[in-house]
Amino acid sequence: MNQFGSVGLIAALAFAAYGVVAGVVGGKFRSLKITRSAERAALSFLVMITLSVIALEYLIYTNDFHNAYVATHSNRDLSVYYKFAVMWGGQEGSLLFWTWLLSIYVALVVLLNRRKNRQLMPYAIAFAMGVGVFFSALTFFVANPFQGLSLSSASGMAPFFPPDGNGLSPSLQYPSMLIHPVMLYLGLVGMTIPFAFGMSALATRQLGDNWIRVTRRWMMVPWMFLGAGILLGGHWAYNVLGWGGYWAWDPVENASLMPWLAGTAFLHSVMIQEKRGMLKVWNVSLVTLTFFLAVVGDFLTRTGIVQSVHAFAQSNIGPYFALFLGIVAVVSISLILLRLDFLKSENRLDSVTSRESGFLFNNWILLALVFAVLWGTVFPIISKAVESRTVTVGPPFFDKVAVPMGLMLLLLTGVGPLLAWRKTSFESLKRNFAIPLAIAGAIGIVLLLAGVRSLYSWMSLFLGAFVAACVLGEFYKGARTRQRSVGEGFFPALYNLSARNTRRYGGYVVHLGIVLIFVGFAGLAFKVHAKSVMEPGDLMQAGDYLFRCDTMNAGDTPNYTYVDAALAVVKDGKAFAEVKPERRFYKASQQPISHVAIHRTLASDVYVVLAGRDPGTGKAVIEVFINPLVVWVWIGGIVMVLGTLIALVPSRVEREMAQMRQAQAEALEERNAL
Amino acid sequence: MRCKRLLPELIILVLTGVTGVTFGARSKVSLDQVGNQVFCQCGCVTTLNRCPHQIWQCESRAEITTIILIDIKQGKSDPDILHDLTARFGVQVLAAPPARGFDLAAWILPGVGLAIGLVVVILIVLRMRRPSPPEPPGQSPVDPKIIAAVEEEMNRTVPLTK
Amino acid sequence: MILALPFIVAIGLAALVIYPMLSAGDEASASLPVDVTPAADLKRRRMVVYENLRDLDFEYQAKKIAPKDYESLRETYKAEAARLMVASQELDHGTAEDRFIEREVAARRAALRSKVEKQYVCGKCGFENPVPVKFCGECGSPLSKGNDK
Numbered sequence: 001m002n003q004f005g006s007v008g009l010i011a012a013l014a015f016a017a018y019g020v021v022a023g024v025v026g027g028k029f030r031s032l033k034i035t036r037s038a039e040r041a042a043l044s045f046l047v048m049i050t051l052s053v054i055a056l057e058y059l060i061y062t063n064d065f066h067n068a069y070v071a072t073h074s075n076r077d078l079s080v081y082y083k084f085a086v087m088w089g090g091q092e093g094s095l096l097f098w099t100w101l102l103s104i105y106v107a108l109v110v111l112l113n114r115r116k117n118r119q120l121m122p123y124a125i126a127f128a129m130g131v132g133v134f135f136s137a138l139t140f141f142v143a144n145p146f147q148g149l150s151l152s153s154a155s156g157m158a159p160f161f162p163p164d165g166n167g168l169s170p171s172l173q174y175p176s177m178l179i180h181p182v183m184l185y186l187g188l189v190g191m192t193i194p195f196a197f198g199m200s201a202l203a204t205r206q207l208g209d210n211w212i213r214v215t216r217r218w219m220m221v222p223w224m225f226l227g228a229g230i231l232l233g234g235h236w237a238y239n240v241l242g243w244g245g246y247w248a249w250d251p252v253e254n255a256s257l258m259p260w261l262a263g264t265a266f267l268h269s270v271m272i273q274e275k276r277g278m279l280k281v282w283n284v285s286l287v288t289l290t291f292f293l294a295v296v297g298d299f300l301t302r303t304g305i306v307q308s309v310h311a312f313a314q315s316n317i318g319p320y321f322a323l324f325l326g327i328v329a330v331v332s333i334s335l336i337l338l339r340l341d342f343l344k345s346e347n348r349l350d351s352v353t354s355r356e357s358g359f360l361f362n363n364w365i366l367l368a369l370v371f372a373v374l375w376g377t378v379f380p381i382i383s384k385a386v387e388s389r390t391v392t393v394g395p396p397f398f399d400k401v402a403v404p405m406g407l408m409l410l411l412l413t414g415v416g417p418l419l420a421w422r423k424t425s426f427e428s429l430k431r432n433f434a435i436p437l438a439i440a441g442a443i444g445i446v447l448l449l450a451g452v453r454s455l456y457s458w459m460s461l462f463l464g465a466f467v468a469a470c471v472l473g474e475f476y477k478g479a480r481t482r483q484r485s486v487g488e489g490f491f492p493a494l495y496n497l498s499a500r501n502t503r504r505y506g507g508y509v510v511h512l513g514i515v516l517i518f519v520g521f522a523g524l525a526f527k528v529h530a531k532s533v534m535e536p537g538d539l540m541q542a543g544d545y546l547f548r549c550d551t552m553n554a555g556d557t558p559n560y561t562y563v564d565a566a567l568a569v570v571k572d573g574k575a576f577a578e579v580k581p582e583r584r585f586y587k588a589s590q591q592p593i594s595h596v597a598i599h600r601t602l603a604s605d606v607y608v609v610l611a612g613r614d615p616g617t618g619k620a621v622i623e624v625f626i627n628p629l630v631v632w633v634w635i636g637g638i639v640m641v642l643g644t645l646i647a648l649v650p651s652r653v654e655r656e657m658a659q660m661r662q663a664q665a666e667a668l669e670e671r672n673a674l
Numbered sequence: 675m676r677c678k679r680l681l682p683e684l685i686i687l688v689l690t691g692v693t694g695v696t697f698g699a700r701s702k703v704s705l706d707q708v709g710n711q712v713f714c715q716c717g718c719v720t721t722l723n724r725c726p727h728q729i730w731q732c733e734s735r736a737e738i739t740t741i742i743l744i745d746i747k748q749g750k751s752d753p754d755i756l757h758d759l760t761a762r763f764g765v766q767v768l769a770a771p772p773a774r775g776f777d778l779a780a781w782i783l784p785g786v787g788l789a790i791g792l793v794v795v796i797l798i799v800l801r802m803r804r805p806s807p808p809e810p811p812g813q814s815p816v817d818p819k820i821i822a823a824v825e826e827e828m829n830r831t832v833p834l835t836k
Numbered sequence: 837m838i839l840a841l842p843f844i845v846a847i848g849l850a851a852l853v854i855y856p857m858l859s860a861g862d863e864a865s866a867s868l869p870v871d872v873t874p875a876a877d878l879k880r881r882r883m884v885v886y887e888n889l890r891d892l893d894f895e896y897q898a899k900k901i902a903p904k905d906y907e908s909l910r911e912t913y914k915a916e917a918a919r920l921m922v923a924s925q926e927l928d929h930g931t932a933e934d935r936f937i938e939r940e941v942a943a944r945r946a947a948l949r950s951k952v953e954k955q956y957v958c959g960k961c962g963f964e965n966p967v968p969v970k971f972c973g974e975c976g977s978p979l980s981k982g983n984d985k
Binding site: 001008011026029030031032033034035036037040044048051117119121122206208210274346350418420421422423424425431432477478480481484485653 | 838839841843845846849850852853854855856857859866867868869870871872877881884887888891895897898899900901902904909912
């Protein structure tokens with residue numbers, strides 16, 4: 001099976017390389033047959049990588065510990081579901097996984113564009129396959145998951161193979177870990193497609209907004225996956241790591257946040273090009289930057305060049321990544337410079353207070369934030385090089401730097417959509433902002449009276465109220481207007497309004513999701529933490545809650561042993577909840593891990609950790625966090641995904657325009673046939 | 675220039691970001707509070723509060739915690755405790771680099787990046803605002819027939835109500 | 837035994853990949869269709885302006901835009917649509933796209949050599965001939981020495 005997988009990989013590499021050449025040649029000569037051939041190469045790439053993936057899964061599921069990767073990252077008693085996660089549990093497997101997702105994306109692009117965008121396709125395939133060449137070559141030559149285990153016994157007799165593997169890292173043995181890495185990878189890998197189309201637009205000199213319209217959805221989908229992946233990662237950290245929070249500004253977290261921010265900037269600035277034909281250079285640069293950051297993120301994470309809590313096998317793939325990033329940078333920058341002439345703006349900016357400049361400011365802060373996060377993440381390396389001493393850049397730094405910028409973004413989330421295109425006079429501003437400001441002001445005062453004293457929390461909630469009022473006002477006003485002019489009921493009007501411009505109203509829903517996430521952030525200031533050593537009968541107080549330890553148990557399963565404690569939670573003299581935190585000890589990897597018990601309500605989470613047993617007394621060490629409003633972070637994430645899905649539905653206007661294009665294309669074909 | 679209305683808010687945000695000012699009474703120094711500002715040195719690469727190991731398993735966590743608790747008992751202030759910890763473990767124990775010497779760059783550059791970005795945005799806005807080149811003569815007063823055709827075509831395509 | 841599978845699949849796929857290259861006939865020499873013709877692009881841009889106008893109307897009806905803003909923006913958009921329509925009409929009048937491309941090329945070249953004196957301007961119709969010619973490319977009247985300016 002090892003050879004099976006390797007053959008699949010090398011054949012995939014060959015198809016990818018062929019795809020690059022055929023794509024470039026087909027694009028250069030605008031040849032239909034060569035482009036067809038390149039498209040088939042891209043599909044073959046998918047087939048061969050899939051064979052490799054099947055081979056690796058087969059090795060994992062048959063517990064074939066002759067394979068080094070399986071022996072290091074799996075074990076016999078691992079449950080069926082988590083065996084699937086072994087695929088991305090280590091360096092080699094996750095590279096193969098990455099390549100596989102890339103091949104799926106490329107195949108989808110090919111299949112969905114069999115008739116459309118014929119000029120863009122050959123170069124788009126060439127660029128995407130170029131990325132495919134890098135990742136499949138890396139997987140085959142440098143980090144091959146299909147290597148046999150070459151252990152020889154001490155006596156030099158027959159080679160010895162382990163009866164069981166080292167097991168999957170216990171922190172990965174958690175349900176959301178089955179989804180989180182997949183989402184994250186779908187997000188990061190997916191950034192390749194908009195990049196490939198952007199480069200293709202440059203290569204073919206088709207720099208109108210055609211490529212933007214083609215790319216928009218290809219950016220929206222990975223952007224949604226990446227956002228969901230980041231939040232699922234936070235959800236996992238919150239549920240598993242047991243320190244009561246979901247975001248630690250760890251380099252690996254930062255690495256996934258940066259491309260998401262850049263992608264967000266792109267999704268906003270493309271609208272200026274579509275509507276007004278401006279910012280062409282900027283959009284191509286931004287799509288390149290997003291892809292670049294996605295690969296940088298992968299690079300930082302995999303090479304261990306920055307220290308991180310996330311345990312990834314470190315290996316020698318760093319220089320290859322550096323080389324690849326260098327090539328990407330040189331190729332894309334020189335293409336942009338070569339085509340600067342074609343990237344001229346079609347229109348002018350009419351006024352500083354306009355939607356256009358709103359988007360510019362949004363891009364400004366998003367990219368400044370990317371820079372700040374990148375700077376903080378790599379500063380330890382720089383400091384080590386310059387001062388040859390180690391410094392740490394952790395949460396206090398990022399909180400101080402990033403939180404104000406995040407709040408500015410939140411403000412723009414509300415302000416931007418209310419600015420009109422081209423120009424907005426003071427009169428119009430007054431009309432739009434008076435009510436939201438009044439509502440937010442009232443809520444702000446109420447918050448102050450209610451005792452919200454933390455500036456950041458207050459600002460989050462105040463601005464959140466402002467943005468929510470702006471966005472809901474948009475829906476309300478729009479629906480009312482339709483009601484008046486069309487004579488529909490309010491809710492049909494609301495539906496038709498959104499259906500007519502799914503992107504705008506889907507976007508508003510995403511903004512509401514952002515508001516909810518910031519509401520969750522605001523709760524951080526009111527966190528309560530308590531810790532105590534308990535045995536059955538003991539009591540502990542945390543905030544308004546009283547905890548009573550009822551029972552303690554210990555048990556054994558094939559994969560792990562565990563202890564747990566049952567606690568009753570009392571609030572205001574009444575029984576509030578029962579919680580049962582657990583601590584597991586995984587046999588194969590010899591590692592312990594806590595399973596946190598969380599009682600969620602919309603107002604706050606009661607978060608109870610069994611940290612272990614006190615070695616002296618054998619009592620349970622119980623740690624409790626009262627985390628207000630955390631649930632809203634997850635709800636906000638779901639709302640964001642829903643909003644993105646709405647935005648992905650083709651709007652009525654779009655469909656109409658597509659029909660028009662179709663008719664034109666047919667007319668053109670007929671004329672050419674004559 | 676109506677964006678002036680937003681300026682005070684922006685300034686407040688930036689200032690608070692730089693100085694880290696928060697409203698409200700300063701709470702007493704606690705282990706939790708200091709524990710967020712220092713990194714555990716056991717190799718877990720995270721703050722003391724977030725170190726996944728328990729005190730009895732983790733020498734580094736135990737030692738740092740002891741120093742902090744003793745200092746708190748002696749009534750030392752937050753910076754003094756951090757100073758003591760730095761003296762013992764070196765500057766890497768701090769969860770954020772101190773704002774002096776070369777490390778000042780860590781704090782300044784994000785602000786500089788923000789400022790440069792603002793300048794670039796303003797330059798772009800100014801450049802794009804420059805009036806477009808005068809239109810070729812004879813074309814600028816648009817033919818009313820064309821305008822009529824435009825209006826006709828617009829009404830023919832998707833109406834507002836659809 | 838099973839090892840033969842990836843080899844067989846790879847060879848089969850390679851044949852499929854190469855196959856289009858070997859095809860003869862119409863397919864073989866066909867070139868990729870154009871995604872966006874200049875005419876379609878102009879029309880689509882006009883549609884975008886209409887959409888902007890409709891949005892403007894809607895926002896005005898929703899009382900988001902002050903009457904004064906509304907009037908002036910409406911005029912600007914209409915003028916933009918009109919310009920695009922004029923461009924479309926010019927395109928249609930000529931020999932379809934070729935004429936447009938010619939003009940674009942001419943404009944570019946003219947911009948490149950803006951310092952060079954305008955030697956081949958037609959005295960009759962004022963057309964700036966992009967290349968040295970004896971007869972005007974626009975109206976066909978001869979370009980005598982006397983026409984040169």
